Amino acid sequence: MSLGPDDVKSIAHLARLEIDEKNIEEYANSLSSILDLVEEMNAVDTAGIKPMAHPMNVSQRLRADEVLEVNQREIFQKIAPKVKDGLYLVPQVIE
Amino acid sequence: MYHTKTLSELSTMLEAGEVTSVQLTEHFLQRIKEYDSQLNSFITVTAEQALSAAAEADKKRKAGNAGPLTGIPFAHKDIFCTKGVKTTCGSKMLHNFESPYDATVVEKLQQAGVVMLGKTNMDEFAMGSSNETSFYGNVKNPWDTKAVPGGSSGGSASSVAARLTPASTGTDTGGSIRQPASLCGITGLKPTYGRVSRYGMIAFASSLDQAGPMAQSAEDCALLLNAMSGFDPKDSTSLEKDVPDYTADLNNPLDGLRIGLPKEYFGEGLSTGTNEIVQKAIEEYKSMGAEIIDISLPNTHLAVPVYYVVAPAECSSNLSRFDGVRFGHRCENPKDLEDLYKRSRGEGFGEEVKRRIMIGTYALSAGYYDAYYIKAQQLRRMISDDFTKAFEKVDVIMGPSSPETAFNIGEKSNDPISMYLSDIYTIAVNLAGLPGMSVPAGFSENMPVGLQIIANHFDESRLLNAAHQYQQKTDWHKQIPEQFK
Incomplete structure (x- = not known):
């Protein structure tokens, strides 16, 4: 499997990662070589095998929908890059 | 001196009143000051908090409220959230x-009375096998400072090997406890998936990540695992299963222990030196009746x-939380929201992390999900x-922890594939959710070699028993690198 510079750009966009133009070629090479390694999987016929999502084969535990946490907004917002009036600030989204 | 003692020995000395926690804490803080500039094994040292926690521990002991870990100096891998203390995960x-x-692990060990000396260096977001991907600089191997300590728990392994701390925590997603333990000549245990809570342990690959102890001996690991294990309602994959006393079976004889040797672990790619040491260890087990x-x-x-x-698929999903909005790095002057996301992440993550996020994003993207x-x-x-x-046929499986001893810094950093292959014997254990250990088994050209022991789910006691009995017959785990003695 070989990825070109355009593939890398589109994957980086999907992952919301800014990549230096000068590194694109290198990423294309290293990602392609990882995919080549992964390609070894295709040599095995896995028809009918149930995918294993959890190493212990248990399903996700559920709990009653009760309020367990207290509001700690001030503590959490102390480490935020930008807040105002208890809200997290980002660049304007809607004109 | 104190640093040549195991955690278990220090615990006995504290109990007997031969030393106080403050004395021990001062001793190890002094060692970190003196030696860590050669190793870079700590990202943060919390000297002040440590000394006051030590004084508190001594008070507890005087009042008769001490357990085996009360007052023991300790280090946490910087992947564990610690309240009010910088938690970097090795990342910008x-x-x-x-x-x-x-983190639950931090809380539990704190309740057991350990005194945190600081936070250890690691590969960025635990993605690496050499500790070269850390934003805070690579860690060095105390047996040869030109060599890597392994990764991702390289700071933990290096600091324990140099006796800058009696023990530490590590995490293991594909070998990140066992491989550095092997390369640094210490004892490390990755428990069964779900045994130890993942709450507050910054997630890399959620279906594989597991925390465990890194120490000098199996006995030390047993004491630590006693304190770390247990069901945690805050971790949805934590398993509701009673925690046995992991020290209870340490002294069982190994007569009749069935050890499986997988032929695939002794084939092409295994270095001659490592093979020789592992074979010798197996001979030792034979002589003990296995x-x-x-x-x-x-x-x-x-x-x-x-x-x-x-792992990359799960990491691409887990690391999407780092977006520059609520915490962590944010780029300067974002022009819009997308720019904020992209530049914050582009600047905040290193090369290897970006690589894995992209592989994961690709593998999970429309049209490729089934194929990958x-x-x-x-x-x-x-x-x-x-x-x-x-x-069905054996009680434990043994083999090498790593195909070779510690490689040199820079040797594999430009070749991700060859770096990935250094985890060839450890990764399958995570995929299967099994417990595994690395135990010091000797030296090849003056560098430590680890024996890997793998057991069935929840059979940590048997692992620890097998390792402890071996450590009664050998003293590889007691070796300290000359310049850190």
Whole structure:
């Protein structure tokens, strides 16, 4: 499997990662070589095998929908890059 | 001196009143000051908090409220959230992150009375096998400072090997406890998936990540695992299963222990020196009455390819939380929201992390999901089934922890594939959710070699028993690098 510079750009966009133009070629090479390694999987016929999502084969535990946490907004917002009036600030989204 | 003692020995000395926690804490803080500039094994040292926690521990002991870990100096891998203390996960992304809460592991060990000396260096977001991906500089191996300590828990391994701390925590997603333990000559244990809570342990690959102890001996690991294990309602994958006393079986004789040797772990790619040491260790087990059985884990060669789909896929999802909005690094003057996301992440993450996020994003993207992620999960079951079959015939499986001893800094940093292959013997254990250990077994050209022991789910007691008995017959785990004695 070989990825070109355009593939890398589109994957980086999907992952919301800014990549230096000068590194694109290198990423294309290293990602392609990882995919080549992964390609070894295709040599095995896995028809009918149930995918294993959890190493212990248990399903996700559920709990009653009760309020367990207290509001700690001030503590959490102390480490935020930008807040105002208890809200997290980002660049304007809607004109 | 104190640093040449194991955690268990220090515990006995504290109990007997031969030393106080304050004395021990001062001693190890002094060692960190003196030696860590050569190793870079700590990202943060919390000297002041440590001394006041030590004084508190001494008070507790005087009042008769001490347990075996009360007052023991200790270090946490910087992947564990520690309230009010910088928690970086080895990344620029979290250079300014002071966690508002403690990880369950941190809380449990604190309740058991350990005194945190600081936070250890690691590969960025635990992605690496050499500690070269850390934003805070690479860690060095105390046995040869030109060599890597392994990774991702390289700071933990290096600091314990140099006796800058009696023990530390590590995490293991594909070998990140066992491989550095092996390369640094210490004892490390990755428990069964779900045994130790993942709450507050910054997530890399959620279906593989597991925390465990890194220490000088199996006995030390048993004491620590007692304190770390247990069900945690805050971790949805934590398993509701009673925690036995892991020290209870340490002294059982090994008569009749059935040891499986997978032929795939002794084939091409294993260095001659490592093979010789591992064979000698197996001879030692034979002399203790163990029975050696040849087995096969036929899908071993698929473990690395499967891992490099499952782990990046889960990491790309987990690391999407780092977006520059609520905590962590934010770029300067973002022009719009997309620019904020992209530049904050582009600046905050290092090369290897970006690589894995992109592989994961690709594997999970529309049209590729079945070919990569589902396929990998099917093969994961086949790999796991190999172990299930093997454990019908044997009690434990043994082999090397790593195909070779510590390589030099820079030797593999430009070749991700060869770096990935250094986890070839450890990765399958994570895929199957099994407990595994690395135990010092000797030296090849003056560098430590680790013996890997793997057991069935929740059979940590047997692992620890096998390792402890070996450590009664050998003193590889007592070796300290000359310049750190």
